[in-house]
Amino acid sequence: MAATKTTTRARPRKPKPAKSKRRKPEVFKLRLFVAGQTPKSIRAFANLKVLCEEHLKGRYQIEVIDLLEHPEMARGNQIVALPTLVVNLPQSVRQIIGDLSNTDRVLVGMALQKVG
Amino acid sequence: MKEPALDRPGQDARMTQKKKASPPSSKTLRKALTGIQGLDEITGGGLPSGRPTLVSGGAGSGKTLFGLEFLVRGTTQYDEPGVFMSFEETIPDLTKNAESLGFDLGRLVADKKLFLDHVYISRSEIEETGEYDLDGLFIRIADAVQRVGARRIVLDTIEALFGELPNPSILRAEIRRLFGWLKEKGLTTVITAERDRPDRLTRHGIEEFVSDCVILLDHRIHDEISTRRLRIVKYRGSTHGTNEYPFLIDEHGISVLPLSSLGLDHSAPTVRISTGITRLDGMLGGKGFYRGSSILLSGTSGAGKTSVAAHFVDAACRRGERCLYFAFEESPRQIVRNMRSIGIDLEPWIHKGLLQFQAARPAHGGIEQHLLVTHRCVSSFQPNVVVVDPITNLLTVSTLGEVRSMLTRMVDFLKTQQITAIFASLTAGSGTLEASEADVSSLMDSWLLLKTIEIGGELNRALYVLKSRGMAHSNQIREFLITDDGLRLLDVYLGSEGVLTGAARVSQEGRELAAGTSRRQHMEARGRELDRKRRIFEARMSMLRAEFEVEEEVLQQSIVESKTLDEALLTDRRQMERSREADTAAYKKRASAPAAVKR
Numbered sequence: 232m233a234a235t236k237t238t239t240r241a242r243p244r245k246p247k248p249a250k251s252k253r254r255k256p257e258v259f260k261l262r263l264f265v266a267g268q269t270p271k272s273i274r275a276f277a278n279l280k281v282l283c284e285e286h287l288k289g290r291y292q293i294e295v296i297d298l299l300e301h302p303e304m305a306r307g308n309q310i311v312a313l314p315t316l317v318v319n320l321p322q323s324v325r326q327i328i329g330d331l332s333n334t335d336r337v338l339v340g341m342a343l344q345k346v347g
Numbered sequence: 348m349k350e351p352a353l354d355r356p357g358q359d360a361r362m363t364q365k366k367k368a369s370p371p372s373s374k375t376l377r378k379a380l381t382g383i384q385g386l387d388e389i390t391g392g393g394l395p396s397g398r399p400t401l402v403s404g405g406a407g408s409g410k411t412l413f414g415l416e417f418l419v420r421g422t423t424q425y426d427e428p429g430v431f432m433s434f435e436e437t438i439p440d441l442t443k444n445a446e447s448l449g450f451d452l453g454r455l456v457a458d459k460k461l462f463l464d465h466v467y468i469s470r471s472e473i474e475e476t477g478e479y480d481l482d483g484l485f486i487r488i489a490d491a492v493q494r495v496g497a498r499r500i501v502l503d504t505i506e507a508l509f510g511e512l513p514n515p516s517i518l519r520a521e522i523r524r525l526f527g528w529l530k531e532k533g534l535t536t537v538i539t540a541e542r543d544r545p546d547r548l549t550r551h552g553i554e555e556f557v558s559d560c561v562i563l564l565d566h567r568i569h570d571e572i573s574t575r576r577l578r579i580v581k582y583r584g585s586t587h588g589t590n591e592y593p594f595l596i597d598e599h600g601i602s603v604l605p606l607s608s609l610g611l612d613h614s615a616p617t618v619r620i621s622t623g624i625t626r627l628d629g630m631l632g633g634k635g636f637y638r639g640s641s642i643l644l645s646g647t648s649g650a651g652k653t654s655v656a657a658h659f660v661d662a663a664c665r666r667g668e669r670c671l672y673f674a675f676e677e678s679p680r681q682i683v684r685n686m687r688s689i690g691i692d693l694e695p696w697i698h699k700g701l702l703q704f705q706a707a708r709p710a711h712g713g714i715e716q717h718l719l720v721t722h723r724c725v726s727s728f729q730p731n732v733v734v735v736d737p738i739t740n741l742l743t744v745s746t747l748g749e750v751r752s753m754l755t756r757m758v759d760f761l762k763t764q765q766i767t768a769i770f771a772s773l774t775a776g777s778g779t780l781e782a783s784e785a786d787v788s789s790l791m792d793s794w795l796l797l798k799t800i801e802i803g804g805e806l807n808r809a810l811y812v813l814k815s816r817g818m819a820h821s822n823q824i825r826e827f828l829i830t831d832d833g834l835r836l837l838d839v840y841l842g843s844e845g846v847l848t849g850a851a852r853v854s855q856e857g858r859e860l861a862a863g864t865s866r867r868q869h870m871e872a873r874g875r876e877l878d879r880k881r882r883i884f885e886a887r888m889s890m891l892r893a894e895f896e897v898e899e900e901v902l903q904q905s906i907v908e909s910k911t912l913d914e915a916l917l918t919d920r921r922q923m924e925r926s927r928e929a930d931t932a933a934y935k936k937r938a939s940a941p942a943a944v945k946r
Contacts, residue, residue: 266483266485271480275477298483305487306490310486310487311466311481312479323472324472325474326468326474328473328475328512329479332477340476
């Protein structure tokens with residue numbers, strides 16, 4: 232359990248070097264809220280990863296937040312449903328809930344569909 | 348074949364066991380006191396502890412306040428901290444609303460006795476992309492509960508989620524899971540839900556997940572007057588009042604009015620208290636009313652109801668008792684002034700704090716509010732005597748049935764507190780006095796009727812005791828005058844047309860007086876005659892005696908004379924014998940000796 236958690240948390244750290252690129256192109260700050268390693272959260276992460284690689288290669292940053300460890304984050308970010316992907320858009324904050332299996336809707340949620 | 352046969356007894360045994368087990372379990376069904384005035388009485392001790400309760404009602408029916416008060420009272424009175432999950436109102440709004448009920452949420456939050464969380468989600472900011480669950484909410488609740496050590500929780504309109512989150516079937520399943528989870532955690536939960544149609548309890552049918560207790564709040568307008576009502580639709584494993592109970596929301600929070608107390612078990616004091624009118628006491632067996640009884644004082648307008656009540660109040664205050672006067676018609680100043688004109692000064696009692704007026708137009712607020720205000724005043728002032736003047740004005744804000752039910756509650760309530768209550772009631776000029784009051788009169792212990800009697804072109808006041816339970820009372824109709832020194836009951840004059848009052852009484856009085864005088868004169872004359880006769884008799888007696896004495900003297904004289912004559916004759920004879928020298932001695936001896944022998 233602990234090992235898998237570290238992997239989920241380790242992964243988002245990987246794109247850290249991408250931070251340097253943040254200034255030039257639009258970088259998507261993505262936060263995925265989960266509650267432990269549920270099948271849904273694993274699925275969501277996998278879906279997100281694939282989607283980002285496909286549409287936002289090099290322009291994204293994923294932070295996975297395990298609410299079991301930081302329950303107060305749920306309140307601060309108004310999280311009700313899980314998993315929730317929170318996307319900070321220039322004008323607003325969008326919540327994309329569910330296991331992110333519906334790629335089109337995720338893109339709509341990230342305001343990327345037109346681009347895609 | 349055999350197995351079912353074997354099974355059955357087993358089942359029966361289990362059934363009977365269950366039956367046997369259920370009464371103690373219902374007794375031991377733990378309940379969490381809500382602290383909401385009156386509700387704990389209806390529910391027999393509060394909401395089911397550690398289980399969810401659904402509070403359903405239309406918009407503005409007081410669901411949120413119900414939840415808030417449940418939490419605030421829980422943490423302040425029963426040391427059970429709470430969590431409020433608001434799905435609609437923001438925390439600042441909530442705090443402000445609670446302030447109007449006198450609850451300082453901010454302080455409770457700072458003291459870690461209460462945790463407020465506003466769950467905000469907006470459909471426009473949400474995209475659903477697949478299967479989800481409500482674990483986020485679960486985590487938030489768990490965190491909040493853990494932070495304050497909550498034992499109670501309110502989910503204020505969780506159904507709001509249906510509007511904001513897609514996929515209702517998932518949501519339903521998740522809400523069901525949430526309730527189960529809350530139950531598992533042993534949290535006493537209040538779930539509010541909006542009732543949009545009269546044929547169902549909640550908009551999205553979540554009542555099916557809450558099987559323990561369902562409370563319905565209702566806010567209806569009848570004849571421009573609003574009444575709030577509360578009903579316990581179900582309460583598994585517990586008896587509860589099934590009526591619709593009016594309730595009120597004001598600066599003290601929610602108050603439910605159960606109080607048509609289930610049993611008639613109030614004690615019956617035997618102490619009697621004076622009415623303040625001596626002759627009226629006389630009509631009531633010489634002692635006045637029973638303490639703690641309810642007295643109906645009905646009469647036409649101007650019959651003197653307030654005056655009688657004021658006497659009673661004055662007498663009570665003189666005894667050092669506390670009086671609460673509900674004035675629905677006159678302002679306190681007006682009453683004080685008017686009563687001063689009949690020689691009753693109520694002002695000192697007000698200053699001494701023995702008398703308190705509570706004046707309000709009945710149209711101000713519904714009937715429940717009046718009942719509530721009554722309760723509150725009575726609870727805070729602790730009076731011995733309560734006057735409601737007049738109850739009939741309440742009819743203007745409500746139906747007869749409601750007034751009756753309110754009065755029943757009021758009478759019950761006052762009786763349990765052993766408060767003597769006077770209810771003034773205005774009777775319409777037309778119609779019989781008794782009939783118009785029949786609705787409430789059966790509740791009352793004593794009924795004093797005041798009426799104006801029209802005879803010979805004048806109106807006079809009369810009073811009679813129509814009933815007075817548990818005491819011998821006068822059955823006479825008594826005229827009374829309202830004088831500068833208060834009420835004065837007069838003697839009764841019964842003529843062929845009934846009681847004589849006013850001028851008719853005065854003339855009757857005159858006639859009686861004249862008759863009395865002539866009778867007296869007649870008597871005196873006879874007395875004099877008797878005296879005279881006695882004197883004559885005595886005079887005659889003395890005359891007779893004088894005559895008798897004269898005769899007696901004469902007779903005595905003659906007796907004495909004849910005696911002396913006799914003696915003189917004897918002496919003469921002896922002298923003659925001596926002078927003749929006769930042998931009288933020898934003769935005498937012979938003559939006397941044989942006589943001696945013979946003897």
